[in-house]
Each structure stands twice: as structure tokens, then as C-alpha cells.
Amino acid sequence: MTTHSVEDIKSESKRLRGALLDSLADPLTGALREDDTTVIKYHGSYQQDDRDLRDERRRQKLEPAYQFMIRTRTPGGVVTPQQWLKLDAIATRYSNHSLRITTRQAFQFHGVIKRELKATMQAINATLIDTLAACGDVNRNVMVAANPLESAAHAEVQDWAAKLSRHFLPNSRAYYEIWLDEELVAGSGEEEEPIYGSTYLPRKFKVAFAVPPVNDVDVFANDLGFIAVIEDGALAGFNVSIGGGMGASHGDAETYPRVANVVGFVTPDQVIAVATAVVTTQRDRGNRAVRKRARFKYTIDDHGLDAIVAEIESRAGFALAPARAFRFEHSGDRYGWVQGEDGHWHLTLHLSAGRIADRPGAPHLTGLREIANVHRGEFRMTPNQNLVIAGVPDSERKRIDALVHSHALDAGLRNGTALARAALACVALPTCGLAMAEAERYLPDFTGKLEPLLDKHGLRDAPILLRISGCPNGCSRPYLGEIALVGKAPGRYNLMLGADHRGQRLNTLYRENIAESEILDALDPLFARYAGERETDEGFGDFLHRSGVVALPPYPTHRQIPLELHP
Ligand code: SRM
Ligand code: SF4
Numbered sequence: 001m002t003t004h005s006v007e008d009i010k011s012e013s014k015r016l017r018g019a020l021l022d023s024l025a026d027p028l029t030g031a032l033r034e035d036d037t038t039v040i041k042y043h044g045s046y047q048q049d050d051r052d053l054r055d056e057r058r059r060q061k062l063e064p065a066y067q068f069m070i071r072t073r074t075p076g077g078v079v080t081p082q083q084w085l086k087l088d089a090i091a092t093r094y095s096n097h098s099l100r101i102t103t104r105q106a107f108q109f110h111g112v113i114k115r116e117l118k119a120t121m122q123a124i125n126a127t128l129i130d131t132l133a134a135c136g137d138v139n140r141n142v143m144v145a146a147n148p149l150e151s152a153a154h155a156e157v158q159d160w161a162a163k164l165s166r167h168f169l170p171n172s173r174a175y176y177e178i179w180l181d182e183e184l185v186a187g188s189g190e191e192e193e194p195i196y197g198s199t200y201l202p203r204k205f206k207v208a209f210a211v212p213p214v215n216d217v218d219v220f221a222n223d224l225g226f227i228a229v230i231e232d233g234a235l236a237g238f239n240v241s242i243g244g245g246m247g248a249s250h251g252d253a254e255t256y257p258r259v260a261n262v263v264g265f266v267t268p269d270q271v272i273a274v275a276t277a278v279v280t281t282q283r284d285r286g287n288r289a290v291r292k293r294a295r296f297k298y299t300i301d302d303h304g305l306d307a308i309v310a311e312i313e314s315r316a317g318f319a320l321a322p323a324r325a326f327r328f329e330h331s332g333d334r335y336g337w338v339q340g341e342d343g344h345w346h347l348t349l350h351l352s353a354g355r356i357a358d359r360p361g362a363p364h365l366t367g368l369r370e371i372a373n374v375h376r377g378e379f380r381m382t383p384n385q386n387l388v389i390a391g392v393p394d395s396e397r398k399r400i401d402a403l404v405h406s407h408a409l410d411a412g413l414r415n416g417t418a419l420a421r422a423a424l425a426c427v428a429l430p431t432c433g434l435a436m437a438e439a440e441r442y443l444p445d446f447t448g449k450l451e452p453l454l455d456k457h458g459l460r461d462a463p464i465l466l467r468i469s470g471c472p473n474g475c476s477r478p479y480l481g482e483i484a485l486v487g488k489a490p491g492r493y494n495l496m497l498g499a500d501h502r503g504q505r506l507n508t509l510y511r512e513n514i515a516e517s518e519i520l521d522a523l524d525p526l527f528a529r530y531a532g533e534r535e536t537d538e539g540f541g542d543f544l545h546r547s548g549v550v551a552l553p554p555y556p557t558h559r560q561i562p563l564e565l566h567p
Contacts, residue, residue, distance in 0.1 A: 007288055009038045010137065010199045014189035015172035016042045024178075030066035030114050042138060042200075043175055044131025045070045045117070048110075052430040068112045069431060070095075070120060071134035075165040076144030076158045076209075077105025077381030079129065084372040084379050086127040088365065094120040098365065101354030103424060103476055104141045104206070105381040106134060110431050121179040132175050137200045139168035139279065143222070145211035146333070146348075146382035151340040153235045154211060157228050160271050161209050167272055168279065170196060195279060202286030203294035205279060206245075208383075209238070215328040215503040217383045220244045220259040220561060221477050223296040224278050226271065227262075229324050233341075237267040239323045242278060242308070243300040243558065246474030249292065250488065256555040257479035257506055258297040263309050264320025277315035281308060301557050331480070331503040332422045332463060333384045335413050337397065344377065345397055347389040349404065350412035353425040353440040354385030367407025374399060385424055417454050418463040420447035424477065428470025428487065435470035437487030443468055446485070449516065453524050457531035464540040465501050468493075479506045482541035483523070488513045495519055497526075498550035501539040505560040508553040 009018070018039030023032035032040060037047045049064035057064055072087075079087070087107060091099045096111035112120050124131060134141060142161040145154070171191050176182035193200075210219035211228045219225035225241035244260030266274050282296045285303055293302075300308050313319050335348045351364065358365045368387075372379070377391025392400055404410050412421060426432070428439035446468065454460050467481030478484035478496060480503050485493035492513050499507035511522050526549065534543045544550045552559045 004035055006038055006137070006291060007199055009035045013039050014174075015191050015193070015198075016170060016174040017172075017178065017189055020174075020178050024114065024118060027115075029063060031063065032114070040068075042133060042136035042170065043121070043178070044073065044134035045112075045121075046135060046433075048431045048433055050111070050430050051433075051435070066114065067110070067431075068114065068117055070109045070112060070117075070124065070131055071102065071141075072107045072124065072129050072131055073134045073141050073165065074106050074129060074381070075142040075161045077101075077146065077383075078158065079379050079381075081372040081375045081377075081379065083127045083129060085369065086123070087129070088369050088372070090120060090123045090127075091365070094123070098355055098357035100427065101351065101356065101381045101385050101387060102141075103354075103383055103385060103426070105143055105146070105383055106141045107381070108427070110427075118179055125180060130175070133169055135204075137203055137205075138170060138196065139165070139201075139205045139207060141165070143206075143208035143217040143383055145209065145214055145216055145228075146380050146386075146388055147211060147214045147216060149338060149340055149346075150211065150230055150233065151342045151344075153228065153230045153233060156235045156268070157209050157211055157226075160226070160268060161207075164207060164272065164275055167276070168195065170200070195276065195283075197283065199288070201279070201283050202288045202299075203291065203296075205282065205296065207275065210328070212326050213329040214334075215331040216333060218331055218477050218480055218503045220503055221246050221257075221480060222260065223282070224275060225260055226266075227326050229265065229326065235268055236324075237265055238271065239265050239326055240274060240320060242312075243297045243305075245295045245297040246477050246479055247295065248472045248474065248479075250472050250494075252292070255292055256553075256557075257474060258301075258555065258558045259480075259504065259506060259561060260297075261300070261305055261558055262323045262561065263305070263312075265322060265324050266320060270316070270318065273316045273318070274312065274320070277312045280315060281311050285311070297557075328502040328504065330463075330501050331384075332465065332501070333382050333386050335386075335421065340391075343394070344390075345392045345394065346380075347392065347397075347400060347404070348382070349387050349389070349409050350421050351386055351409075352412060352420075353423075353427075353443050354381075355440060356387075362408045362411060364407060364409055367403060367409050370407065371400060371403050374403070384422070416447065417451050417459075418461050419450060419454060419459075419466050420444075422463050423447055423466040423468070424481075425468040426470055426475035432470060434473060435487065436489055437470050437485075437491065437493060439468045439470040439476065439485075439487065446516070449520060450523070453520065453527055456524075457527040459527055459531055462530075462540065463501070465499065481507060482539060482544075483507075485519065491515055493519065495522055498541045498544045500541045505541070505545075506553050506555070507541065508550045510550060 095109035208217040226238035241260035380388040425443040428435035
């Protein structure tokens, strides 16, 4: 059997249909046909297998325990309580009894088997949420700052994100035919794709909207960023950033993380035009011959920033205005209750690595179901894998608090260190096929091991940013962590240090391929120095730079946002 390139599979997919109907109908295997494992991504699903069971299944001469991950398209991570209840029912009925909040404000279901895939997709659709384009070489889930304090302007930003998300949906009816039994009409499989064309984008594409002073979306890790400029409470427009990305491969200097360049300012009514110009520039200029160099960040580095900006302006039909000053203070979530300008309250809960499940002493899935039963506002997933119970009237706060407490949903806030509360970890094992080491499952162990060290140095409340990824693809945006562990092999990680806490500077490799005891040994003296020598309000990453422990990483291009843009 010949293996097709991803470019061939896309162009021969009949607008994302492939042979999915046949693959799904085949009762002899829990897997899809090989090409369809690519096609299904555009429908928001990945074929995976349970890696914990691999060896045993091999011994028993069984095929791997194939299962599917499904990811929602939820711009800004907003869902209603009614939707929450339905998603919870799907997690319990079809998936592994958990909901997983991702680093891009979506839900993931894990462990869905092939013969229940269609029913699961239909159930998700019945919630009025879809999974279209949640994965694949298209625009992914659009992120929006979860901090809703500037209520009116924030709602406007959320609105632009939702518009952009719709604007960049593939034009194909494949999703509706395959999962929702929509009848075939003339032209099925040959729909016009005015934005994407028949080979879609060279690679995944990511957009985020940030609302300063909070950079919770890590806007500079995105291919395209919009940084809201709010003047006197009203949205004046957005600074535009291009060329961010995290993914890299170990030992391959051709691949590297990159923070985006801020290239100008647009008014709200220019957002769709400039985004379309950026996406089509990447569609036509991106490297389709070498997939690992196909992200927009490499297109920019290969063609030059000025040439790419000129092309964007020419496609958009207008010049970008000069970027306006902006200032980010941090990229984390602020926990607990805050009151928005419209008087409603918002409660941010900490959920370790975004996993919502019922565990002994921590029935979080049940607790959030109970809250969804009484809550009348909305739920907002944060890009830090946490959850905001948003839009609560004063009169309802007590009731929500009681449910939060009785289901230990506040355990993460009451116990542990500030570092543990700020930490992110990608999914990794057992579902991620690319994982080299544990991440989500290791996070509580590792933060538990750091706790005595932090206590020893009086750093329990220091909000140091820790990020763990099971491989260098960087799904927890590790290269923007003040401390990051990037998986190399089971139990072994690259220790990266020195990003800032505003998402504006990349970290640097400090020790390569080391085990836990060596990581703790490396961090202990640095915590000691930080505790003794830091300046007021100085972050750990900033301290490591000032004290010369680390320098900027030796990547060829953008490693930190120019300082002159900070007022
Ligand atoms: Fe990711 C691939 C999980 C955010 C960079 N990512 C994967 C896959 C689908 C593995 C695969 O291809 O087989 C992972 C599925 C694991 C599982 O079992 O669920 C996976 N990525 C995730 C999530 C769930 C991590 C999490 O713990 O929350 C995030 C889902 C986001 C969403 O809702 O859309 C997730 N991935 C990210 C981010 C962070 C972001 O976008 O802000 C990045 C870095 C930013 C970037 O794109 O540059 C990221 N994921 C990657 C890459 C490297 C891409 C590259 O440019 O090289 C891969 C591998 C690939 O695409 O080949 C990847
Ligand atoms: Fe999987 Fe690697 Fe992404 Fe973690 S960083 S989810 S291990 S692809």
C-alpha cells in the first residue's frame, strides 16, 4: 500500500469526505483506513489508541485498543449551562467519564470507540456545538481572553472571534453528510472553497484575541493575534501580531518556537479583511513540500517579515496603521470571585490540567453538573485549562459557593502552591500518540515534589509559571513557561528556564534529558537565589535573566517582543 502525502490526501478527499463512510462501516477493525485518519481531523477527531494497553494487546495478538479523541469548536471557550449538561452526559455515555479543557478553550472527549463515533458526533451537535475544523490544516479554535471584567468591550471582542471562527469554516457539507445524515445534493464533493482551495492550508493555523493587561491566551504563540485596544471602555481596534508558534522537534535546528511580531493596528471593521489576507498569504506562500516547515512562522522567516506584511496589506487592500502601545501584566488566571462592570460576578476555579472527572474526594464532574443545573449565566473555559463560572448575580453567589465547596472544586485554590495553580500540562499519555513522556498525569506528582522546595525558600505564594509537555510539540505552550519540562523519554525531560510571565519572551534550554531528581537538584539552588536576591515583584524568569543564569535562546528569529511597544 502506498502512503499518500497529506497534500494528496487533502486534494483527493472530495472536500473532506475521503472514504470515511466506508471506514466507519467496516466492522472488522476499530480503526479507520489510513488516509481517513487524516481526513477525520478536519471533522474534529483523532484516531488514537490506549498506549497503556499497547504491550498487553500486542502480546495477545490483538490490534491496538483504537479509540477516538473528539475536540469541540468553541470560540472563546463559552458554553451555556444547558450545553454543559449535555456535554457532561456525552462524557459519561460515550467517552471516558471525563471532560478535558484544552489550552485553546475547547473540550476534548477521549476514549470514544469507532462504532459509537457517529452517535457521539450527533450528540455533540445536538448541543449546538460542533467539532468542525477543530483539528486539521485549517483555522483552529479561536481563543479569546477569558477575563470578562471589561464587560461591554469584552463581549465585542468575543463577537469578533466568533465571526472569524465562522468565516474560516471550510465550505464543505461533508460534516453534515457523514455525521448528521444530510442528503447528498448536486455538487457534493466539489463545493467552492474560496478561502482554503482544494488543499486547504499548508498546516494548522491559530488565531487568538487578547485583552490587555491579561495575556491569558498567550497571543504571541499564535499564527495571528489580535490585541484589543480599549479606549474609555470602548473597543478602538486591535494591534495585529503574526508568526507565533511553539512546535519544534528535538535535535532539529530547522524547527523552533517563535513569538509573534507585532506588525500594526487595525480597526474592528478591518479584522475579517486582514485575517483573510494573512490566511491566504500563508495558503499560497507556506511550504507545502516540507511539512515540518509549513507553519506560518517559517513562511515569515523564509520570505522576510517586510515582504509578508507588504503582501498582507496588498491582499487586504489597505495599509496597517502603526501599532499602538500596549502592556501585558501576566498570562495567568486570577482565581476566585471578581465583579464585572455590569455588576455580575465571575468565579474562576483551578482544575489541574483541565481534566474534569470524579475522583475520590474530588467529584468535580458531578459538582459542575450540579452547578450547571442551577447556574443561569455561562461557563467560560480559560486558555490556562481552568474554568470561569461567569455571569452570576449577587443573590446566587452563596449557592454556587456551597456547591463548589461540597464537591472540592475549591481544593486547588485552598491547598498547594501558587506554582501548582499556575501550571499547565498537555494531555500526553496514555492517549497522545506523540507523547515521549508523561505530562498531565505527572503534573500533580511533580508539583507535589516542588512544594517542600518552595516552602523551604518561602516561595509558596510565588506565582511561578510551570508548564509540562510530553514532547517538543509544545501543546502546553512550554516555551513560554518560566520553568518548563519538555518530554524526551519516559521519566526524562529537557529543563527549560527563563520565559517571562507576560508571554513575551521564550525560555532557554537549561539542562538536557534529565530525570526528576536532577530537575529538583537544578531548581533548588535557583529557588534559593531567587528568594534571596529578587527585586520587588520580579518574576522568576526575569530574575534568571537579570542574574545571568540564562540568556535568550539561540533560535534564528523572534525570541522576545520588542520593548518599545510597552508604554
Ligand atoms: Fe497540540 C498535536 C493536544 C494545543 C502544538 N496536540 C496534538 C495531538 C493532536 C497529537 C497528535 O497529533 O497526534 C494532541 C492530542 C493529545 C490528546 O490525546 O488529546 C494534542 N494540543 C493538544 C491539547 C489538547 C493540549 C492540552 O493539554 O490542552 C490542546 C488542544 C487545543 C485545542 O483545543 O485546539 C493543544 N498544540 C496546542 C498548542 C497550544 C496552543 O495552540 O495555544 C500548541 C502550540 C502552539 C502551536 O501550534 O505552535 C500545539 N499539537 C501541537 C503540535 C506542533 C505543531 C507544530 O507547529 O509543529 C502537534 C503535532 C503536529 O501538529 O504535528 C500537536
Ligand atoms: Fe502530545 Fe506532545 Fe502535544 Fe503533549 S505536547 S499533547 S505529548 S503532541
